[in-house]
């Protein structure tokens with residue numbers, strides 16, 4: 001039986017950084033746990049190859065920057081900084097992405113705190129989900145749909161992220177993210193990104209989003225100092 005997520009004492013970033021290096025965290029469920037909506041082959045390649053590639057690229061970029069500092073030669077700083085942003089964003093967003101889904105999703109249940117936040121920010125939970133799906137389907141090229149908490153207005157926003165590192169707002173806290181790079185869905189869904197996004201919504205772990213929203217709200221006073 002697929003491993004179930006234990007929301008009670010979960011550290012989302014457990015295994016994502018160990019002994020001074022970024023590391024590939026284990027999935028919070030089995031490779032086949034999201035079948036049939038997210039197939040085992042795609043999930044295995046996505047985690048074991050693509051996410052692992054970002055981790056390697058992130059450590060490599062930091063190593064190159066470390067070498068540049070030691071040599072006092074920053075000729076490579078631009079290229080290494082681009083690689084740092086690309087791979088660092090990829091590592092963090094993929095780690096959040098695995099937790100953004102769970103077997104069976106939320107089964108149609110929306111946590112009451114998240115429902116209230118959706119009503120305040122989007123009118124209703126249904127319009128929030130429709131907005132999230134539409135924005136994610138319409139991401140130009142490769143990127144992500146991102147549900148995020150924005151600490152200035154203290155509201156929830158839907159963002160489109162192109163690639164990993166563009167079109168963000170600094171300071172937002174991602175609550176739930178959907179990968180719409182082709183590697184995330186092409187084996188099963190081919191060019192039908194919309195079908196993948198619709199099934200992602202069915203797999204969405206709204207409890208995870210609600211937990212992160214509560215945590216983001218609790219630290220907003222510190223963020224605003």
Ligand code: MN
Pocket residue numbers: 046050094179181183184
């Ligand atoms: Mn991906």
